[in-house]
Amino acid sequence: MLKNFWYAVEFADKVTRQPRKVTCLGQDFVLYRTxxxxxxxxxxxxxxxxxALSMGKVTGDCIACPYHGWEYNAEGVCVKIPANAEERKIPxxxxxxAYPTVERYGMVWAFLGDLPEQERPPIPHIPEHDDPTFKAVHVEMEINANYERTFENVVDASHTPFVHGTAxxxxxxxxxxxxxxxQTDWSAEADIELSPPPPGGLWGLLAKRKPQPEYVTVTNAWYxxxxxxxxxxxxxxxxLLYDFNIPLSQDRTLVKILGYRNFFTGSWADGNTRKRIEKILLQDQPVVESQRPELLPFDLSDELHVRSDGLQVAYRRRRLELIKQGWWVGGDDIITGDSPRRTATVIPSPVRRDNPELASAWVHKARTGGTAQ
Incomplete structure (x- = not known):
């Protein structure tokens, strides 16, 4: 799992004044609107x-813990401890x-890392979102597989005739x-010619009026x-399908999809579009969940590659570069409690870099007796 990136963690219309729990990179977060x-x-x-703050209550711009009522503002600073006498200062x-957020393309994006603003990678551009000729639908599904396996599955063109058949x-x-x-530092794309099956159902009604091409150009890309x-x-x-593969844990992925089309743009066709997208996901699911090893190998030579795997190879090479730069979620991001001995992922936020004198506020004892941030 890679930190120091903007992650689209939720559809924007699901985030309200009511606290909402989301999970990414193995860590739980709470979202709410001020x-x-x-x-x-x-x-x-x-x-x-x-x-769990997500079980608490939002008042003004603050959220209160449901256990003892401690209130935190939008910057993550505790501003009230109800059990304290008035004269006592808050530690x-x-x-x-607290993680930076941006609302864009109908998604809430959170920057999960501690890089300063000028060093953060960009959020990908989705031009169809503001194009009035396109209509969007939302689809989501949880898959019991590592997010890099689901990620590579979508960018892989050569599996479509076998996993998806004539659909x-x-x-x-x-x-x-x-x-x-x-390719850029943060993305790669390719135009690939595929032989299409004739469309069926509702989409096939209109297609009958048009000549059927021998090949269609499909653009596969990763960001x-x-x-x-x-x-x-x-x-x-x-x-166009923009597929967000959110790593809930090492072996669970929440797939959220923004699906755009410039045909049958009436709301009456939204359900049919979602059904078609869900069908694709359901065909992929058992194959991806059965892949071994469950985690993507770090060494390119651990799996065999052919020419049609070019986009996956480009991703793995760039991923390895970022791992060497320290952007991989590793041991330093895993904390272990004393009682009971349970582990959890904690991604450092920019607040830590901005307040080094408070670093010990996030120090936890490790199993070895040392410390883990």
Missing amino acids: ESGGVTCLSDLCVHRGG RKARVD FGNPKKPQIPDFRIR LPNIVKLHVRLPIGDL
Whole structure:
């Protein structure tokens, strides 16, 4: 799992004044809206006795822990301890991690890492979101597999004739012509020619009026850390899927999809579009959940690659570079409690870098007797 990136953690319309728990990179967070409508993202762990803030109550711009009523503002600073006498000061260490948030493309994005603003990688651009000719739908599904396996599955063009059969691929023409990869530090994409099956159902009604091409151009792309784009140019129009593979843990992934189409744009067709997207996910699910090893190997040579795997290889090489830079979620991000001895992931926030004198507020005893941040 990679830290120091913007992660789209929830659909924006699901975040309200009511605290909402979300999970990413193995850590729990709480989201809520302030009185001005902005979104706050805090660690979902009260520093006092570990109560879940997501079970608490929002008052003004603050959230109160349901256990002892400790209140935290949008910056994660404790501003009230009800059990304290009025003359007692609140300890400076009484705070929780607060993560920068941005609301964009109908998603809430949280920056999960401690990099200063000028060093943070960009949020990918989704031009279809503001294009009035496109209509969007939301789809989500949990899969019992590592997020990198689900991520690579979507960017993989050569599996479509076999996993999706005549619903999305053409088993009679599985060949993948050579393609060129366009790559940046944070993304890679390629235009790939696939032999399509004839569309069926509702979409097939309109397709019958148009000549059927021998090949369609599909653009497969990935954006770090966990987003895949699939752009299918159908005879009836364009379908684009932006696939957010949210790592709940090492072996569980929450897939959230923004699906855009510029055909059948009436709300009456939304249900049919969701059904088609869900069908694709359900076809992928058993295959991805059965992959071994469960985690993506670190060494390229541990799995065999062919020419059609170019996008996956590009991702693995870039991933290895970032691991060497210390962006991988590792031992330093895992804390262990004393009683009971349970482990949890804690991603450092920019607050820690800005307040080094408070570092001990986040120090926990490790099993070895040392300390882990």
